[in-house]
Amino acid sequence: MAWEYSEKTKQLFMDAVHGKPGTHLGEIEDPDGLGEHGSIVCGDAMRFTFRVERNPDDPTKDVITDARYLTFGCTSAIAASEALCSLIEEGRYTPLQALKIQNKDIVEFLEGLPQQKVHCSVMGAEALEAAVFNWAQKRGVDLDELGVDLHTGEDDEGRIVCKCMSVSEPYLRRKIKELNLHTIEEITNAVKAGGACMSCHHTPGGLQDLLDEIWGTDGKALHILPADGFEEATPESLPISLSPYQFAKRIEKVMDEQVRPMLRHDGGDLEIVDIKDNLVYCRMKGACHGCASATRTLKMTVETTLKEAVDERVRVIEVGAGT
């Protein structure tokens, strides 16, 4: 599919390809920090190196002077790598400060990335983390003591299932089992996958397929009303304790004794069209019918009356005037 890249992205890519002065393609010899991220499978891989100006007293005050990359990947992968190096060098960051660079900073530097390419900016951030980790080891800096939490995530590379949020299949499988996620909604709430364009929900190999594969498919597809009777009923669908006949009689009685007089007082009336379990289908008639706000208030009043007089699970559904 053809992406729409920003002019800046395209420019950075072409500059890097032509080795224009100021670009950062390359590899530093004897680097102070070396990090790699990505794989052939993903189609993006980056080898990121940096050199620092060492601070003789406090290694955490080392300043990054040069940052370089070797990247295997698409236009946006290379542009994102350029962006990362530019951001670091311009900021004259220490390695720990550089950790604050997130993929959204890279996206901003590039003046936007198509949603399907956001994962390229993530690659940059991950390679940086790996390089900082490497630097810390070389310089004897204890990251745990400093409270820095690095996440390596190499095991999460693989086919991207949710393109908008760049969530991979291995990652999803891990999280679905780890967090006991049984529905698409739960997946979205936990890891954001499927929360944007939603096309990964039902496409082959998408979220539902993964769920079906992991948990099996015995009737869990729709969890609002069960397929066969009331085994796992929600409170609303629990059988009313009266028999259907008794229930209908009580509804009619309350309608005649309480509801209809109230409506007739204002020139209106009400007809019961059907009663199914706890649902009472009514058609408003007379003066009140046709006025949207009157019918809404009436429906709520009728519902409240029935809830109090018959059963609190009763729900009223209004039927229009047509046949």
Next chain:
Amino acid sequence: MNIIYADNNATTRVAPEVRDAMMPYLDEDYFNPSSMYEPAQRTAHVMAEARKKIAGHLGVGEPTEILFTSCATESNNTAIFGAATANPSRKHVITTAVEHPAVLEVCKQLERTGYDVTFLDVDGDGNLHVDQFIRALRPDTLMVTIMHANNETGVIFPIEELSRLTKETDPSIIFHTDATQSVSKLPIDLDGTLTNVDLLSFSGHKLHAPKGVGALYVRRGTACRPFMIGGHQEQGRRGGTENVPYIVGMAKALDLAAENHDEEEDRIRAYRDRLEEAIEQQIPCVQVSGKNAARLPNTLNVSCHYVEGEGMLYQLSEYGICASSGSACTSGSLEPSHVLRALKIPFTAIHGSVRFSLSRYNSDEDVDRIIEVFPQVVSNLRRMSPYWDNEKNAPRPDANVLMQGNQK
């Protein structure tokens, strides 16, 4: 001889503006929208614009909710089989007895694989009864699929009301409507009055775009599996290289329909009403199907008792008039129209049915000509009919008895 085309519910002519809008994509701009290079990016952009326009015309907020297909039949298959596959625990479907075969046959196929299908009846006017609809809803109902407007009679179903009742009863029941005859004619606002509709099908060739392109609206969050899989087009929901020129054409056709909608509708309705009145006045023993129901403004389905449809159509075509019929001989299957049977129109009349369906390209002169010709066409056949008394210009006294003998 010029033809008078009165069969627009079967297909429509491609509007000249639509043809012009499509030409570049049948000529120099032939690129595959999925390709990388710049010319292809332009084509992809044009297609995205077409999608956005179509979405706008249907009141759809998010353009990717529109999937492009090859036709409404594909859209209907996708909607129904797709919803069934995505929700395997529910095995009941509600539809009507008057749906187009692209819905009916799919529902019958589901029945063969163990589904329970309720085919709602209509009354003599072609209307559904809401009470019956409510009665049909069950805890295991997977989906409702009810057309917006009927292709044979033009009768309009209250899908706003039906979809609302469906969702208030159980929000997880999927609501699909085949809107092939109503898109471009009736207002469709999927984020407004039709907010309870989850899936909607239509095709291009009923709205002055070419044959071979259609669309399916899929509301975000609707569980519906792909029907045609392969490439990653339509975000993995419908494989196959997109039919760019025809998609552009369909968007243009909808633009045209919106431009002069109200005036055109008034004009077309006036033609239809004039034709209907003249036929009722000049030809004895006729009945208009769906006369008392809400109908599309362009459709007139009239049954002439004691004569047969194909004979009428042939005569009409001698005069260059193109129309269609619900008779068995014209159906290709020897079965008379299932729609007219559902309206309980007697066999005798179904065989004698003719459908005139008009468009913006018809004129007063067309209507005049049909009025001039049609009564003669009917009386020619009645002269030859064993059930008609020519001298009295009325049915023979024993006509009904004779016809009963022929009814199965």
